[in-house]
Amino acid sequence: MAVGIKDVARAAGVSPATVSRVLGNGPVSAGLRERVETAIRLTGYRPNLSARRLRSQHSRTIGLIVSDLGNPFFTALSRAVEDAAYRAEMRVVLCNTDENPAREAMYLRLMQEERVTGVIYAPTRRMAASLGQMDFDFPVVLVDRTGPVGRHDGVLLDNRDAAGRLADHLAARGFRRIAGLFGNTSSTAEDRHAGFVAALAGHGLTARASFVAPAVAAAEEAAAALLAGPDRPDAIVGSNGLILLGIVKALKAAGLAMPADVAVAGFDNEVWTELVGDGVTVIEQPVADIGRAAMSLLFERLDNPDGAARTVMLAGRLIERGSTRRV
Amino acid sequence: MAVGIKDVARAAGVSPATVSRVLGNGPVSAGLRERVETAIRLTGYRPNLSARRLRSQHSRTIGLIVSDLGNPFFTALSRAVEDAAYRAEMRVVLCNTDENPAREAMYLRLMQEERVTGVIYAPTRRMAASLGQMDFDFPVVLVDRTGPVGRHDGVLLDNRDAAGRLADHLAARGFRRIAGLFGNTSSTAEDRHAGFVAALAGHGLTARASFVAPAVAAAEEAAAALLAGPDRPDAIVGSNGLILLGIVKALKAAGLAMPADVAVAGFDNEVWTELVGDGVTVIEQPVADIGRAAMSLLFERLDNPDGAARTVMLAGRLIERGSTRRV
DNA sequence: GTGAAAGCGCTAACAA
DNA sequence: TTGTTAGCGCTTTCAC
Numbered sequence: 001m002a003v004g005i006k007d008v009a010r011a012a013g014v015s016p017a018t019v020s021r022v023l024g025n026g027p028v029s030a031g032l033r034e035r036v037e038t039a040i041r042l043t044g045y046r047p048n049l050s051a052r053r054l055r056s057q058h059s060r061t062i063g064l065i066v067s068d069l070g071n072p073f074f075t076a077l078s079r080a081v082e083d084a085a086y087r088a089e090m091r092v093v094l095c096n097t098d099e100n101p102a103r104e105a106m107y108l109r110l111m112q113e114e115r116v117t118g119v120i121y122a123p124t125r126r127m128a129a130s131l132g133q134m135d136f137d138f139p140v141v142l143v144d145r146t147g148p149v150g151r152h153d154g155v156l157l158d159n160r161d162a163a164g165r166l167a168d169h170l171a172a173r174g175f176r177r178i179a180g181l182f183g184n185t186s187s188t189a190e191d192r193h194a195g196f197v198a199a200l201a202g203h204g205l206t207a208r209a210s211f212v213a214p215a216v217a218a219a220e221e222a223a224a225a226l227l228a229g230p231d232r233p234d235a236i237v238g239s240n241g242l243i244l245l246g247i248v249k250a251l252k253a254a255g256l257a258m259p260a261d262v263a264v265a266g267f268d269n270e271v272w273t274e275l276v277g278d279g280v281t282v283i284e285q286p287v288a289d290i291g292r293a294a295m296s297l298l299f300e301r302l303d304n305p306d307g308a309a310r311t312v313m314l315a316g317r318l319i320e321r322g323s324t325r326r327v
Numbered sequence: 328m329a330v331g332i333k334d335v336a337r338a339a340g341v342s343p344a345t346v347s348r349v350l351g352n353g354p355v356s357a358g359l360r361e362r363v364e365t366a367i368r369l370t371g372y373r374p375n376l377s378a379r380r381l382r383s384q385h386s387r388t389i390g391l392i393v394s395d396l397g398n399p400f401f402t403a404l405s406r407a408v409e410d411a412a413y414r415a416e417m418r419v420v421l422c423n424t425d426e427n428p429a430r431e432a433m434y435l436r437l438m439q440e441e442r443v444t445g446v447i448y449a450p451t452r453r454m455a456a457s458l459g460q461m462d463f464d465f466p467v468v469l470v471d472r473t474g475p476v477g478r479h480d481g482v483l484l485d486n487r488d489a490a491g492r493l494a495d496h497l498a499a500r501g502f503r504r505i506a507g508l509f510g511n512t513s514s515t516a517e518d519r520h521a522g523f524v525a526a527l528a529g530h531g532l533t534a535r536a537s538f539v540a541p542a543v544a545a546a547e548e549a550a551a552a553l554l555a556g557p558d559r560p561d562a563i564v565g566s567n568g569l570i571l572l573g574i575v576k577a578l579k580a581a582g583l584a585m586p587a588d589v590a591v592a593g594f595d596n597e598v599w600t601e602l603v604g605d606g607v608t609v610i611e612q613p614v615a616d617i618g619r620a621a622m623s624l625l626f627e628r629l630d631n632p633d634g635a636a637r638t639v640m641l642a643g644r645l646i647e648r649g650s651t652r653r654v
Numbered sequence: 655g656t657g658a659a660a661g662c663g664c665t666a667a668c669a670a
Numbered sequence: 671t672t673g674t675t676a677g678c679g680c681t682t683t684c685a686c
Binding site: 271 | 329373374375376377378380381386397399402403406409418421423425436437439440441442464543572575576599601602603
Binding site for chain 3: 343344345348356378380381383
């Protein structure tokens with residue numbers, strides 16, 4: 001059998017409580033502490049986290065529920081969150097929903113059963129809608145996407161502004177028949193769509209926007225249709241890194257050049273965007289800041305459960321590259 | 328307070344044991360089962376997994392320890408593992424070590440404290456070496472990288488063969504001054520190096536190989552040095568997706584064309600590889616198969632703890648693209 | 655098929 | 671500072 005705290009106590013000639021105190025940095029005299037520590041080493045004792053959590057009634061665990069770990073934005077986010085958690089001596093359990101509401105519901109349930117301390121969560125639009133009726137025993141901080149107003153803390157990019165800047169940039173460069181492909185699962189894509197449409201309208205332009213599954217294949221298909229159809233756009237925007245990738249693939253498949261035939265721009269400064277052609281113009285998100293901000297909000301909420309919900313909004317940065325050069 | 332099994336029992340007019348049986352699909356009469364189920368719904372009962380695990384002495388949890396979630400290979404792997412786990416009604420806890428042995432040790436310890444059922448693990452070379460002395464209370468299946476021989480089950484790509492195929496391909500295409508950049512943290516990179524060197528020798532060629540940190544920036548730097556130095560190679564190979572990316576970036580920064588100035592090839596069929604220039608020649612790994620195989624090995628090991636250690640080796644697939652076209 | 659009782663490994667409350 | 675005791679929420683005997 002596994003060695004427990006009692007075995008250690010026996011080996012050190014102390015009571016289990018003393019061992020527990022050593023483990024938890026409680027008040028123990030130096031002499032006993034040392035004896036216990038050697039006993040721990042000798043016996044190869046490993047605490048049983050289930051027992052500890054059950055008894056102590058706190059899990060020191062935060063859940064991070066993201067919609068797609070294949071999206072580098074979320075991998076980067078998870079790294080930031082994990083670093084912050086580690087500094088606070090917390091564990092993080094990482095959950096990947098694949099934009100699937102059923103999986104979101106499952107993980108949300110799991111978080112309750114694990115009795116996590118708090119959750120950082122990027123909900124699909126569909127789940128965000130039901131979030132209003134749900135009750136959790138832990139604080140939830142929304143990242144990247146919004147939920148019901150005033151109910152949860154959140155941190156987001158200023159999506160309308162960023163999308164507007166993208167639109168302004170294209171208009172300024174002389175593009176006129178501008179299309180946009182937006183994700184159909186997130187509030188974020190909606191916000192980007194809204195900002196995009198509004199900004200183009202400000203230039204007297206009408207946006208041709210469609211909503212697609214936020215995945216490479218779906219975006220590629222939609223972009224291909226756009227390129228093959230009548231009145232081919234002279235610029236296409238993608239609302240996240242995956243969609244942008246699909247657009248670039250479709251262009252390549254159609255044998256069209258960027259920006260000579262069609263300009264391209266979008267969100268997320270992924271590594272490949274500076275590699276294809278003369279680079280793809282993108283909005284870069286301050287991912288690490290987003291992660292840190294989410295953790296801060298979570299910790300503050302734990303300290304002060306009854307304060308008003310807060311939303312932190314961060315600005316994106318436009319990186320101009322060859323894909324939107326004036327031709 | 329949270330509602331527990333006793334509250335449900337009281338609400339249903341049964342004993343806690345009966346509720347537990349309903350929860351665990353134990354033998355309960357249809358009538359009572361229904362009463363309990365409605366009581367569960369009414370009370371909003373959520374099981375406490377810590378308590379359940381403590382009492383039942385099994386966690387139904389498998390740990391997946393990967394070296395870099397920013398590497399699409401591992402994101403894909405985690406998806407495959409999670410799917411298989413889900414089908415077996417198991418949870419997976421996903422741990423990202425960033426190729427950092429200290430983090431590996433931490434997560435390995437955590438897995439023990441969580442009393443996981445088993446672990447699937449991609450160790451750095453450094454940790455793999457110490458793995459021989461370590462003892463775990465659960466089976467460990469190594470993926471992508473080897474450990475001490477005969478000690479753990481494992482599933483790997485046939486790395487020597489795949490690297491050899493890459494070398495053969497380059498030699499056949501007429502490249503002669505061939506360099507390779509290999510990761511310096513994994514047995515896998517070593518195997519690829521060995522296969523590469525051996526195959527080139529078979530063509531009477533000498534490989535110029537260097538080992539670098541398996542990350543984009545480090546690879547870019549090393550590739551830049553290679554390109555700027557005397558006797559510039561006419562082909563460079565990268566031992567994983569991240570390194571390959573660094574090489575391509577360095578070429579771009581140096582204003583060199585692919586394959587006109589330098590041919591490029593490597594491992595991992597990441598999306599961007601078919602996008603830059605006329606595409607990059609790569610070895611594609613059967614990631615999903617690797618994940619599934621790892622889970623199978625794990626489950627079989629749980630059934631049969633004392634069988635001999637097994638290693639499953641899978642073949643890679645060479646995808647020829649423009650980056651190695653004969654010029 | 656059902657309930658009563660014990661106890662998983664630990665920490666917290668209380669006493670000394 | 672240390673030990674004794676109780677009990678976290680659940681599952682698993684064991685009896686009936």
